[in-house]
Amino acid sequence: MNWELHPKMNEKLYLRNPEQSEIGKNMIKKSINLIRKLGFEAFTFKKLAEEIPTTEATVYRYFENKHRLLSYVVAWYWHWLDYQVMFKTNNLKSSAEKIKVINQILTWQMDEEHTVIDDISLEDLHQIIIYESSKVYLTKHVTEDNQYQLFKPYKNLCARISNIFKDFNPDYPYTRSLASTIIEMAHFQDFFMTHLPALTDFAETKSLKNVNDFLNSLVFSALEKKVKATSN
Amino acid sequence: MNWELHPKMNEKLYLRNPEQSEIGKNMIKKSINLIRKLGFEAFTFKKLAEEIPTTEATVYRYFENKHRLLSYVVAWYWHWLDYQVMFKTNNLKSSAEKIKVINQILTWQMDEEHTVIDDISLEDLHQIIIYESSKVYLTKHVTEDNQYQLFKPYKNLCARISNIFKDFNPDYPYTRSLASTIIEMAHFQDFFMTHLPALTDFAETKSLKNVNDFLNSLVFSALEKKVKATSN
DNA sequence: CTAAATTAATAGTATTACTATTATAAAAGA
DNA sequence: TCTTTTATAATAGTAATACTATTAATTTAG
Numbered sequence: 251m252n253w254e255l256h257p258k259m260n261e262k263l264y265l266r267n268p269e270q271s272e273i274g275k276n277m278i279k280k281s282i283n284l285i286r287k288l289g290f291e292a293f294t295f296k297k298l299a300e301e302i303p304t305t306e307a308t309v310y311r312y313f314e315n316k317h318r319l320l321s322y323v324v325a326w327y328w329h330w331l332d333y334q335v336m337f338k339t340n341n342l343k344s345s346a347e348k349i350k351v352i353n354q355i356l357t358w359q360m361d362e363e364h365t366v367i368d369d370i371s372l373e374d375l376h377q378i379i380i381y382e383s384s385k386v387y388l389t390k391h392v393t394e395d396n397q398y399q400l401f402k403p404y405k406n407l408c409a410r411i412s413n414i415f416k417d418f419n420p421d422y423p424y425t426r427s428l429a430s431t432i433i434e435m436a437h438f439q440d441f442f443m444t445h446l447p448a449l450t451d452f453a454e455t456k457s458l459k460n461v462n463d464f465l466n467s468l469v470f471s472a473l474e475k476k477v478k479a480t481s482n
Numbered sequence: 483m484n485w486e487l488h489p490k491m492n493e494k495l496y497l498r499n500p501e502q503s504e505i506g507k508n509m510i511k512k513s514i515n516l517i518r519k520l521g522f523e524a525f526t527f528k529k530l531a532e533e534i535p536t537t538e539a540t541v542y543r544y545f546e547n548k549h550r551l552l553s554y555v556v557a558w559y560w561h562w563l564d565y566q567v568m569f570k571t572n573n574l575k576s577s578a579e580k581i582k583v584i585n586q587i588l589t590w591q592m593d594e595e596h597t598v599i600d601d602i603s604l605e606d607l608h609q610i611i612i613y614e615s616s617k618v619y620l621t622k623h624v625t626e627d628n629q630y631q632l633f634k635p636y637k638n639l640c641a642r643i644s645n646i647f648k649d650f651n652p653d654y655p656y657t658r659s660l661a662s663t664i665i666e667m668a669h670f671q672d673f674f675m676t677h678l679p680a681l682t683d684f685a686e687t688k689s690l691k692n693v694n695d696f697l698n699s700l701v702f703s704a705l706e707k708k709v710k711a712t713s714n
Numbered sequence: 715c716t717a718a719a720t721t722a723a724t725a726g727t728a729t730t731a732c733t734a735t736t737a738t739a740a741a742a743g744a
Numbered sequence: 745t746c747t748t749t750t751a752t753a754a755t756a757g758t759a760a761t762a763c764t765a766t767t768a769a770t771t772t773a774g
Contacts, residue, residue, distance in 0.1 A: 266721090273722090289622035294761065305723055310763070381620055388613055390521035392677045405680045423683060424696045427671055430681040431700070434670055435663050442662060445624045448637045449662040451655060464656045468663070471707040472700055503752090526730065537754055542732070720771070730761070737754070744747080 256368070257329040262398040263322040266312045274312055276302055278326075279369050281319055286374040290320060290382045317389070320378075321400050324386045327375050328403035330367070331355065335410055345418040349469055352411055356436035357462040380437045408433065419473045428472055432465050439464065488600070489561040494630040495554040498544045506544055508534055510558075511601050513551055518606040522552060522614045549621070552610075553632050556618045559607050560635035562599070563587065567642055577650040581701055584643055588668035589694040612669045640665065651705045660704055664697050671696065 256269050268274030280301040285293045295309040295316060302309075313319040334355050339348040354360055358376060365372055387401060395401065411429040415422060422428075439450055439461045447453035452460040488501055500506030512533040517525045527541040527548060534541075545551040566587050571580040586592055590608060597604055619633060627633065643661040647654060654660070671682055671693045679685035684692040 271721090291621065295763090296761075306762090307724080307764080308722055311721075315762075381622075384616055385620065387678065388617065388673070389523065390613075396678060401678060405678070408681050424699065426681060426683045427667075427674075427696050428700075430670070430674060431663070431667050434666065435659075438662070438666055439659055441620070442659075446619065446628060446633060446637070449640050449658060451658045464659050467656060467707070468660075468700070468704055471703045475699070475703040498752090505753090527732090528730075538731090539733080539755080540753055543752075547731075716774090718771100718773075721769080723768070724766085725764100726766090727764080728762085731759090733756100733758080735755085735757090738752080740749100740751070742747100742749070744745100 257326065257333075259322065259325060259329075260399055260402065262400060263318060263325060264313055265310075268312050268322075273302065273304060273308065275369065277304075277309060277312055278323065279371075282323060282370055282374045282378060285320065285323070285382065286371075286377050290316070290385060317386075320382060321386050321395070323375065323378065324383050325400065325403045326370075327379050327383075328407050330372075332403060332407040332410060334360075335407065339414065345414050346470075348414045349418060349473075350466060352414065353432065353436075353462050353465040353469065356432060357440070357458045357465065359458060359462050380441050383437065384434075404433075415469070415473060422473050422475075424472075428469065432469060435468075436461060436465060489558065489565075491554065491557060491561075492631055492634065494632060495550060495557060496545055497542075500544050500554075505534065505536060505540065507601065509541065509544055510555065511603075514555060514602055514606045514610060517552065517555070517614065518603075518609050522548070522617060549618075552614060553618050553627070555607070555610065556615050557632065557635045558602075559611050559615075560639050562604075564635060564639040564642060566592075567639065571646065577646050578702075580646045581650060581705075582698060584646065585664065585668075585694050585697040585701065588664060589672070589690045589697065591690060591694050612673050615669065616666075636665075647701070647705060654705050654707075656704075660701065664701060667700075668693060668697060 259267075259269070261267075266274065268278050277298070281293075281298055284298055284301055288297070293316060295313075296306050299306045299309050313322065335352055338351050338355065338360075342348050342351065387395070389395070408426060408429045411432070412425040415425040415428055439452070440458060442449040443452045443456055443458075443461065447456070451464075491499075491501070493499075498506065500510050509530070513525075513530055516530055516533055520529070525548060528538050531538045531541050545554065567584055570583050570587065570592075574580050574583065619627070621627070640658060640661045643664070644657040647657040647660055671684070672690060674681040675684045675688055675690075675693065679688070683696070
């Protein structure tokens with residue numbers, strides 16, 4: 251069973267829907283390659299236009315500015331990740347199992363079935379999320395962007411994980427904050443492990459398996475605290 | 483007892499030491515006001531020069547670019563915070579008490595003695611940390627910056643907190659990652675609570691007291707997991 | 715087959731980030 | 745004291761970036 255290839259993206263994210271033209275689809279694909287390669291700060295519409303190839307003005311007809319393009323790409327990822335979580339936890343019986351699968355997905359420990367979907371490199375996209383995703387909301391215009399519902403896919407993912415936590419322990423009062431914590435930490439600990447190992451305990455191995463273990467330990471100890479008998 | 487007003491800042495952070503001239507000190511002060519007001523993206527050396535007032539070129543004689551200036555300001559904050567943690571946990575007997583004080587400091591729950599130090603608005607600085615601090619390392623030049631030791635104050639703080647965790651439970655294997663997690667989450671949960679409340683459990687009250695409670699719960703449940711009898 | 719609408723390219727402008735050079739003021743040495 | 749060196753800031757730029765108004769070309773519709 252495959253993913254429905256074209257998630258319905260929020261219309262505020264673009265000026266023209268990039269899914270509806272060849273040049274638009276290529277724009278998304280090349281954006282992901284280029285943001286990954288240059289980093290978001292050095293990424294420009296001019297460089298993107300050269301890659302496609304087209305003109306700068308054409309890119310501006312699709313996206314208001316490069317921040318909106320990043321928001322689009324990041325929203326696409328959260329959409330995909332939410333679907334992954336939904337699909338892969340769907341048939342599991344215990345919430346403990348579901349939580350373990352979530353942490354596996356977040357730390358990229360799944361078998362490499364995907365890698366490329368809809369002509370988009372998921373490896374590159376994952377790296378973009380690690381490096382750039384928080385820049386999408388850490389702005390002076392968060393509130394406005396939030397009113398346009400640009401962060402809906404992230405909220406949906408957070409709510410889905412939160413509900414599974416609630417299943418595991420209905421008395422735990424911080425399920426949403428714990429969900430956003432593990433999502434953010436899956437990416438931050440990955441980044442720290444690679445670039446600032448002193449901020450982690452994974453300096454030697456530099457393996458995402460360790461981040462997975464850390465997240466499991468964090469979540470289960472938090473959720474099991476006041477509950478006497480639960481699975482692990 | 484006051485803080486030694488001039489922390490020794492890493493020399494790679496500046497071209498000229500802003501502490502050693504009036505115009506330099508004013509530059510730091512006005513930078514903090516302006517970055518807080520405009521956000522880092524809209525902040526420019528030209529606007530800063532107008533505020534000081536001086537010329538753009540003069541600002542460039544002190545800092546290579548605006549990212550370095552942000553790095554300076556953020557490093558100053560970590561320095562200050564590390565000192566706060568050191569000073570306020572120094573005389574405490576139990577590590578449990580120390581941890582509680584750390585979470586209070588991180589969530590800005592201390593009595594408002596400080597607010598302004600060395601002519602710098604700590605409130606503004608705290609807000610800059612919340613909005614901008616991760617942008618300091620989320621770049622393509624992290625590794626280079628790290629080689630220059632630009633992140634030392636953050637690492638020091640993380641190491642200090644980590645050691646207190648280790649005191650509390652010598653068997654816990656993730657003290658550093660737990661330390662970086664609570665530092666980051668103190669700021670992220672604050673930001674989420676204010677701007678994206680769906681990602682937290684603090685939508686109604688919007689009080690930092692809740693973030694403090696969440697962090698305490700997270701840390702103590704993690705650290706107490708395998709240890710049978712410890713204080714709370 | 716023409717008119718309308720869509721789409722992309724051309725050719726700009728304002729702003730930003732940054733620098734080479736010059737001017738001025740302070741300090742040091744004779 | 746006076747000159748020379750040094751430190752510091754201002755002037756006046758440039759290259760690149762972000763963005764837009766207008767024109768040209770193509771497609772679609774009646």
